[in-house]
Structures are given as structure tokens and as C-alpha cells.
Amino acid sequence: MSEPDEIMLWCWVLGDTHNRPIQGRKPSFKDIPAGSIDLYKFQLPLEDFNEDYAQSINLEDGQKLKTFNNVSFYWTKEPGQVLSVILPRPAGAFQNSNLSLNSPPPWLVDIHSELWGQRDFFGEIFRTATVTKGDFTELQDLLEALNPGRNADEYVPEDVLATKSAFLRERSTGLDLDLVDGLVPRPVLGACQPSSSDVVDEDGVVGDDNDVVDGDDDDAAMVIDSDTHLPNEATAIFPYTIRYVDLTVLRSKERLRVPQLMLFRNEWGTMIDIFNKRKKGTDGSAVFSGQPGIGKTCMLHSILILCIILARPIVLQDIDGMVFIIGNTVRPLGAPGVSDDADDVLTLVDADDTVCQPNNYLFRHKKYRILLTSSPRKNEDRRWLTQRVGDLHGMFMMKPWSREELVVASLFLQNNDITLKRLQEASYICGNIPRECFAAAVSPRHLRSAKDKIRHAIDQTHNLSRTIINMGVGGETVIYPAFQIRPLSEDRLWNSCFVEPVSDWAFSEMMDVLDNRPCYK
Numbered sequence: 210m211s212e213p214d215e216i217m218l219w220c221w222v223l224g225d226t227h228n229r230p231i232q233g234r235k236p237s238f239k240d241i242p243a244g245s246i247d248l249y250k251f252q253l254p255l256e257d258f259n260e261d262y263a264q265s266i267n268l269e270d271g272q273k274l275k276t277f278n279n280v281s282f283y284w285t286k287e288p289g290q291v292l293s294v295i296l297p298r299p300a301g302a303f304q305n306s307n308l309s310l311n312s313p314p315p316w317l318v319d320i321h322s323e324l325w326g327q328r329d330f331f332g333e334i335f336r337t338a339t340v341t342k343g344d345f346t347e348l349q350d351l352l353e354a355l356n357p358g359r360n361a362d363e364y365v366p367e368d369v370l371a372t373k374s375a376f377l378r379e380r381s382t383g384l385d386l387d388l389v390d391g392l393v394p395r396p397v398l399g400a401c402q403p404s405s406s407d408v409v410d411e412d413g414v415v416g417d418d419n420d421v422v423d424g425d426d427d428d429a430a431m432v433i434d435s436d437t438h439l440p441n442e443a444t445a446i447f448p449y450t451i452r453y454v455d456l457t458v459l460r461s462k463e464r465l466r467v468p469q470l471m472l473f474r475n476e477w478g479t480m481i482d483i484f485n486k487r488k489k490g491t492d493g494s495a496v497f498s499g500q501p502g503i504g505k506t507c508m509l510h511s512i513l514i515l516c517i518i519l520a521r522p523i524v525l526q527d528i529d530g531m532v533f534i535i536g537n538t539v540r541p542l543g544a545p546g547v548s549d550d551a552d553d554v555l556t557l558v559d560a561d562d563t564v565c566q567p568n569n570y571l572f573r574h575k576k577y578r579i580l581l582t583s584s585p586r587k588n589e590d591r592r593w594l595t596q597r598v599g600d601l602h603g604m605f606m607m608k609p610w611s612r613e614e615l616v617v618a619s620l621f622l623q624n625n626d627i628t629l630k631r632l633q634e635a636s637y638i639c640g641n642i643p644r645e646c647f648a649a650a651v652s653p654r655h656l657r658s659a660k661d662k663i664r665h666a667i668d669q670t671h672n673l674s675r676t677i678i679n680m681g682v683g684g685e686t687v688i689y690p691a692f693q694i695r696p697l698s699e700d701r702l703w704n705s706c707f708v709e710p711v712s713d714w715a716f717s718e719m720m721d722v723l724d725n726r727p728c729y730k
Contacts, residue, residue, distance in 0.1 A: 313539040314527060319461035321539050326520035332383020333458045334514065335396055335473065340380070340621060342447040348376055352626055359626055362653055366625035374457045374470060377621060384452065389478070391485030392555050392578060393512055394519060398478045401450050401613065449617050454511050466528065466559070467510045470622040476608050477508045483605055483701060484580055489553040491572060494579035494598045496591055498703065499607030500693045502644030505582040508607075509557055512580075516555065524556040524577060530564030532571070542570055552576050565590045572597045585694065604703035606696040615641045623647055635659065640693060640711040663715050666690040667722050691715050 313321075324330055355372065358364050388394045452473040456465065480497055487493035497505055516523045522536040532542035558567050558581035565586055571577045572593075579598075594603045610618075619632045627650045635649035638659050649659035666689070693711045696702070710716035 313533050313541070314463075314531075316461060316463035316465050317525070317527070317533065317535075317539055319463050320459065320514065321517055321535060323459060323461065324514065324517045325537070327518060328386065330458070331386050331515075331518050334455055334518070335384040335452070336377070336381040336455055337384055337450065337452045338377055338381035339448050339450045340377075340617065344380060345447060345620060348373070348620065349629075351376065356626060359628060360630070364652075366627055366651055368624055369626045370457065370469060370624040373621060373624070374455060377453070377470075378455070381453075389482075391481070392553055393481045393485055393580070394515055394521070395478055395481045395512075396452060396473065398452060398473075398475050399450065401475065446613055449613060451617060451621070453622060454507075454514070456514075465510075467507045468622075468624060470624065471504070471507045471511065472614060472618045472622055473511060474504065474508075474610075474614060477511070479699075480508065480605065480607055480701065481512070487578070490575045490578055491598060492575070492600070493553075494556075494567075494577075494594070494600070494603060495581070496594060496604040496703075497580065497582045497607060498585050498604060500609050500642060501584040501689055502642045503607060503609055504643065505584075505607060506559060506561055509559055509580070509582045512555075513557055522551075522554070524554060524571070526556070526558040526560075526564075526568055526571075528559045528562045528564070530568065532568050542568065553578055556580065558582070566593050567597075584689075602702060602704070605701040606694060606703055606706050607701070609693050609695055610641045610643055612636075612641055615643060615646060618643060619647065619650075625651070627651075631656075636712070638663065638712060638714050640715070642693065642711065645690070645711075663690045663711070664718060667715075667719055691719070 351372065352369060353359060355369065356364070356367050359366075384396045387397060389397055454471040454473055456467075456469040456471075484493075484495055484497075487495060497508070499505055513523070513525060517535065522534070524532065524534050526532045534540045534542065552575075554576045556567070556571060556577040556579045558579055560566065560581050560583040565583055567579050567581060571579060591604060594600055615636060616629070616632065619627050620629065625647075627647060631650040632646060635646045635656060638656065639645040639649050645659065649656045670691070691711055692708050692715075695707045695709060697705050697707050710719060
């Protein structure tokens with residue numbers, strides 16, 4: 210530019226720079242093309258200007274500058290006693306943004322920088338092991354040596370993530386990089402169990418399945434075995450083959466949205482195959498839902514990590530509703546990152562919080578095939594499927610966990626030291642929902658809290674039969690602690706699901722409540 214058009218930009222420094230280093234390199238615009246950056250003008254009064262004032266600046270309060278105008282167009286006279294500032298923002302970023310400039314979350318930046326295109330990491334992270342009755346006993350002995358009081362009622366489960374990760378790594382191998390290809394890649398999955406196996410009871414030995422529970426005493430030390438609370442399923446069966454995701458190998462210290470050891474369920478493969486068979490682009494978008502707490506977010510993040518390892522460009526909308534294009538770099542929404550020639554771009558949406566719909570920008574281009582995961586929502590929250598995608602049948606339900614999955618994951622993958630006895634007590638109340646079971650198994654107090662939660666949900670459900678029907682079409686969610694949703698068919702369609710009590714104990718509680726209610730209540 211010519212000399213008269215040049216402007217020197219300065220920065221302000223607030224606070225004691227000797228005690229607090231300037232973090233001037235975050236966020237960086239190094240890899241963002243200049244043409245995709247918007248500039249905003251601010252004139253801030255110098256009087257009473259301080260750090261709090263500076264950090265409260267919202268970009269939408271500024272004047273957006275047009276790149277074809279000269280600087281003199283916006284500063285026609287000397288500014289006087291004001292601080293004149295130009296702030297950049299990547300084009301297309303969200304409103305209500307402050308000086309963070311919509312930078313990607315640190316965990317995503319760390320995972321991308323460490324794993325992008327690093328195929329050697331695949332076998333380090335995606336692993337398989339066949340665990341046996343002997344492995345179970347050996348691990349229990351190891352945990353007993355670490356925490357001799359672990360079987361006491363007052364024991365608070367310790368974090369044993371490092372112990373379990375190392376134990377499994379010695380007995381596991383990396384999965385083969387021979388993947389089932391599609392827009393969403395996935396590992397090849399096989400059967401988890403052989404045709405005949407041993408049944409393990411609470412002592413780690415082959416049991417007779419004869420123990421019973423006194424269901425009338427809430428505080429009794431329940432000795433539960435095999436089919437007492439799940440009459441159609443057996444307890445954990447060994448040997449058992451697991452596929453799992455091990456994120457303990459990552460150097461990042463940032464908190465992740467998912468556990469560092471995750472069971473890669475065969476059910477994930479079924480759901481991924483359903484998505485891969487759908488149409489290209491926006492027309493093939495879908496919602497994956499299911500019982501809260503069964504790992505839908507874990508599946509989404511396993512897909513994200515695998516795509517990063519394979520260097521496959523994708524789009525991610527995180528739990529806060531921020532959208533990022535992931536390619537050689539992680540860029541905010543609107544910055545070039547995916548080839549304009551692509552007609553089918555995988556777009557992952559983590560919608561398990563207040564932002565429960567895809568960002569509207571994603572519908573401006575027909576190339577984004579959206580895979581949204583969330584717990585069941587009301588009809589209006591998934592209206593985008595009918596209005597934007599035009600698919601009345603684009604919602605699919607994930608199966609709940611099996612008894613085998615729950616017990617094996619608890620014993621070998623759960624980060625805290627939950628004993629089999631406590632798990633059995635918790636699953637007698639909470640069924641096979643991992644998040645609820647693992648929380649209830651922490652202590653007798655947590656178990657009582659889980660009971661109260663289910664009882665409260667039942668008490669607050671004034672018409673049980675009608676509520677069950679409403680639940681099938683996106684109605685009330687208060688009953689989720691007491692009920693679980695199970696797809697009936699292999700196509701996993703939302704409109705063909707079955708709603709059932711989460712456990713025999715919950716069903717018994719419902720019957721007691723109904724006995725004391727007037728008819729049809």
C-alpha cells in the first residue's frame with residue numbers, strides 16, 4: 210500500500226508484565242488466509258480503561274470494516290482521548306464472541322497436533338484383548354494389593370486408570386488398520402465370546418447362580434449373582450474379546466469429553482454401517498440417539514480421533530455449539546479447510562447439552578453430511594431433520610449395553626476401582642446403564658441416591674402408560690432414570706423402539722406405586 214494508507218497497529222498491555230507473561234501468540238492467525246479474516250473497529254474511552262473493560266469487549270459491538278475501503282474512510286479525523294483498535298475475527302464465526310476469537314478448544318488442538326496423519330498411532334489407540342477368568346482374578350489381586358481395604362463399605366474407589374491401562378496393554382494388540390471403509394471408517398469387528406464360556410460370580414470363581422437378594426431391605430449387603438435381576442442374560446462370561454480405545458498414550462493434559470479407556474462396542478459398528486449407507490451430503494444426515502449414559506458421545510469422539518489419525522478432513526460442532534473445520538489445521542467455521550469439490554463431508558455434532566441442533570451455517574452447503582449424537586429430545590429439537598434434511602426417518606436408536614459389556618468394561622476399563630460386588634448391587638437398581646451404574650457403585654450413599662432418583666422419577670410420572678407412549682415420540686424425559694429405550698429391529702429406527710423398566714427392581718417399585726394409585730393413573 211502507499212505511504213498515506215499505512216497504519217501502525219499497537220497492542221495494549223494490562224497488569225504486571227513481570228509477573229504475568231504476555232500470551233500474545235494465542236490464538237494465532239498464522240494458517241488462516243487473510244481474505245477470510247473480518248476486521249472490526251473499536252474506539253474505546255481511555256478514561257477508566259482497565260483489564261475488565263478490555264476483556265468484556267464483544268466483536269459485534271464494533272464496526273465491521275470493508276476491505277476495499279481505505280483506512281482514512283473509517284478515521285476521518287484524529288480520534289482524541291480514545292483508544293482506537295482494530296480486531297480480527299475469522300469470517301463466519303459466531304456472534305456473541307469476545308476476544309477469544311472462537312479459537313478451538315485446547316483438547317482438540319492437542320489431539321490434532323499429535324495425531325493428524327500419524328497412522329502408527331492407530332494400533333496404539335485402537336486395541337483388542339481377550340480377557341479370561343485368570344486375567345480377572347489376577348487383576349483383582351493386583352487391585353487388592355494396591356488398596357487392601359477396597360471391599361469395605363466405607364472404601365472410596367481409587368483412580369486406577371494407569372494400573373488397568375498397563376494391565377490390558379500387556380495382554381492386548383493393536384487392531385489391524387484394515388478398516389471397513391465408508392464416509393465414517395471403522396475397525397473390523399468380530400464376535401466377543403466363543404460358543405461356550407465360564408460364568409463368573411462375585412468371588413471371581415465359577416458360580417452356581419443360587420444366591421438371592423432380600424429386596425425388602427434397601428441397606429442390606431446384597432449378594433447378587435447372575436440372573437437375579439436380569440433373568441434373560443448371564444453374568445460376565447470369560448473368555449471375552451474386547452475392542453477398546455486407549456487415550457492414555459496421548460501426551461495432552463487437557464480434560465477430554467470422554468474417558469481415556471473406552472469400550473469399542475460392536476453396536477457402534479452397526480450404527481456406523483447404517484450411517485454409511487445413507488445418501489451423500491446433507492440429505493444423508495442423521496441423529497444417533499438412545500438411552501442417556503450408554504456412550505453415544507464416546508462413539509462420536511472415537512470417530513473423530515480415527516479420522517484425525519487417517520488425515521481425513523471433517524467438520525466438528527462441539528458441545529458448546531462452536532464449529533471447526535479439521536484438515537491440516539483446525540479452523541473456525543467459515544475458513545477454507547475442506548475442498549470445495551467435496552460432495553460428501555463428514556460433519557460430527559456433539560449435541561448432548563443446551564446446543565442440541567446443527568449450526569444453521571452447515572445447511573448453506575449440501576455437502577455436509579451431519580451425524581448428530583444426543584439423548585432423546587423433544588420433537589421441536591429435531592425438526593431440522595424434516596425441515597432441512599427432509600427425512601422423517603433419520604433418527605436411529607443405539608441399543609443399551611448387555612450385561613457382559615457392563616461387567617467387563619467395569620472390571621477392566623473403568624478408571625476407578627469398582628468391585629464386582631458393588632457393581633452387582635448397583636446394576637440390580639440401575640440396570641445395565643454404565644454411567645448410572647458406575648456412579649451408584651461408588652459408595653452405599655451413592656447407591657441410596659440412585660434408588661431415590663428412580664423413585665422420584667416414578668412418583669413424578671402421573672400417568673405411567675401415557676408417559677411411556679410420549680417417550681416414544683419425544684415427550685417427557687423425567688422417566689429416563691426409571692425406564693430405558695431399546696430398538697426392536699436391526700434398522701434401529703426411532704419409531705420402532707420399546708420402552709421398558711430399567712431393572713426388575715424399578716419395575717417392582719412401579720407396581721408398588723400403581724397399587725396405591727387410582728385406576729389409570
